[in-house]
Amino acid sequence: MHKPLIPLLLTLGLALGAATASAQPAAQPYAPPAAVTTDGYASPDRARCEAELRKDAGWYAELKLQLKDDVHQDEYATFQRNNKHVIIAYAAIWVLTVGFAFLMWLRHGKLAGELARLKSDIARGAKDADA
Amino acid sequence: MTSTPTSTAGTQRLGAGTIAFAIAAAIAAIGLPYTIWQVFYGTPLEEQLFFNQKIFYYHVPHAMLMFATVFVCGIASFGYLRNRKGTWDDVALAGGELSVLFGAIVLITGSVWGRAAWGVWWQWDMRLTTSLLLWLVMVGYVLVRRFGGPGSERLAAGLAVFGMVDVPLIYFSVKIWRTVHPKAEVVSTLDPAMKPTFWLSFLTIGAVLTVLLLLRVRTARAERELRELRERADDAGLLDG
Numbered sequence: 125m126h127k128p129l130i131p132l133l134l135t136l137g138l139a140l141g142a143a144t145a146s147a148q149p150a151a152q153p154y155a156p157p158a159a160v161t162t163d164g165y166a167s168p169d170r171a172r173c174e175a176e177l178r179k180d181a182g183w184y185a186e187l188k189l190q191l192k193d194d195v196h197q198d199e200y201a202t203f204q205r206n207n208k209h210v211i212i213a214y215a216a217i218w219v220l221t222v223g224f225a226f227l228m229w230l231r232h233g234k235l236a237g238e239l240a241r242l243k244s245d246i247a248r249g250a251k252d253a254d255a
Numbered sequence: 256m257t258s259t260p261t262s263t264a265g266t267q268r269l270g271a272g273t274i275a276f277a278i279a280a281a282i283a284a285i286g287l288p289y290t291i292w293q294v295f296y297g298t299p300l301e302e303q304l305f306f307n308q309k310i311f312y313y314h315v316p317h318a319m320l321m322f323a324t325v326f327v328c329g330i331a332s333f334g335y336l337r338n339r340k341g342t343w344d345d346v347a348l349a350g351g352e353l354s355v356l357f358g359a360i361v362l363i364t365g366s367v368w369g370r371a372a373w374g375v376w377w378q379w380d381m382r383l384t385t386s387l388l389l390w391l392v393m394v395g396y397v398l399v400r401r402f403g404g405p406g407s408e409r410l411a412a413g414l415a416v417f418g419m420v421d422v423p424l425i426y427f428s429v430k431i432w433r434t435v436h437p438k439a440e441v442v443s444t445l446d447p448a449m450k451p452t453f454w455l456s457f458l459t460i461g462a463v464l465t466v467l468l469l470l471r472v473r474t475a476r477a478e479r480e481l482r483e484l485r486e487r488a489d490d491a492g493l494l495d496g
Contacts (some may be wrong), residue, residue, distance in 0.1 A: 206305070206306060206307060206371065207306055209307055209310065209367050209368070209370060209371040210306060210307060210309050210310055212367050213310045213313070213314070213363070213364040213367040213368065214310075214313070216360065216363040216364060216367070217313055217317070217360050217363075217364060220356060220359055220360055220363075221356070221360070221463065221467075224352075224353075224356045224467065225467065225470075228467070228470060228471060228474060231474060232474055232477075235474065235477055235478060235481065238481060239477075239481055242481065242484060242485055242488070245488070245493070245494050246488050246493050246494070249488065249492070249493030249494055250493055253492070253493065
């Protein structure tokens with residue numbers, strides 16, 4: 125019953141090691157979106173938006189910051205290298221599987237103890253019956 | 256004269272089980288580290304989810320094998336309801352417990368993936384909701400088996416058969432309803448560079464499942480035999496005092 129636990133435990137270490145330490149995906153270059161052409165169309169919503177932006181300097185600054193290429197690149201790189209969720213998912217898989225195997229091992233041990241106790245009780249009962 | 260064939264059959268069964276266990280354990284022991292290596296180093300990054308897509312290689316095989324465990328539990332329960340043989344019940348119990356384990360893995364990894372892909376941990380989407388429902392049915396099965404007392408195995412068997420009916424509903428939910436969950440064709444349309452690793456992962460997790468199932472069946476059988484032995488010894492008056 126102990127033997128199946130060994131490869132599982134070894135692989136747990138390997139899985140976490142692989143996910144945390146060395147798994148660095150190759151970064152792909154960030155490609156900015158292509159410029160949108162309006163073909164002379166005068167959008168009333170755009171005019172309203174520009175008017176609102178002129179009124180609200182804070183919102184304008186916030187939007188301008190978001191449009192900065194390096195902010196996009198940072199977010200892009202973070203998303204590409206986001207291994208947090210992968211680590212959580214893999215850890216959950218291994219904790220649950222190893223936990224199940226461990227509980228089964230404990231149950232087996234308890235069962236062996238119960239069997240030994242029952243045998244001893246039966247032997248004692250048989251001896252008493254003979255006497 | 257009758258005891259010889261029975262014990263021979265028993266020995267053959269034990270032999271087949273041991274061989275199956277050894278093969279599955281060997282595949283699992285070799286496959287687990289190799290699959291992990293392949294997932295992280297042998298497959299390209301997916302275009303939209305990038306590194307987060309690595310969860311797919313374990314999430315989907317666990318989901319497919321969860322269906323298998325529910326079928327094992329359901330079919331064995333059906334067999335038990337028909338024949339009332341303890342062997343069927345042992346297999347059903349093992350399948351039921353493993354369906355809870357695999358279901359928990361599917362729900363947790365799916366939730367983490369949802370957070371990475373959709374920005375939320377949970378959506379009341381039909382695929383997700385029916386999967387949660389199946390898991391709760393199987394948790395119910397295990398709880399009834401654990402705390403239901405004598406005779407509860409028949410009630411639990413009915414529950415397992417009911418759980419089995421939920422499997423096609425989960426599979427076809429993405430076809431019937433509009434869902435945010437990827438479609439069932441996601442495996443067949445997988446990038447050719449990812450397919451071998453996916454199926455390797457399926458094989459390896461299947462081997463782990465086989466190992467756990469065989470061990471759990473053995474423990475369930477031992478538990479049942481111990482229970483029966485205690486009852487017989489009690490009936491014979493050997494356990495008084």
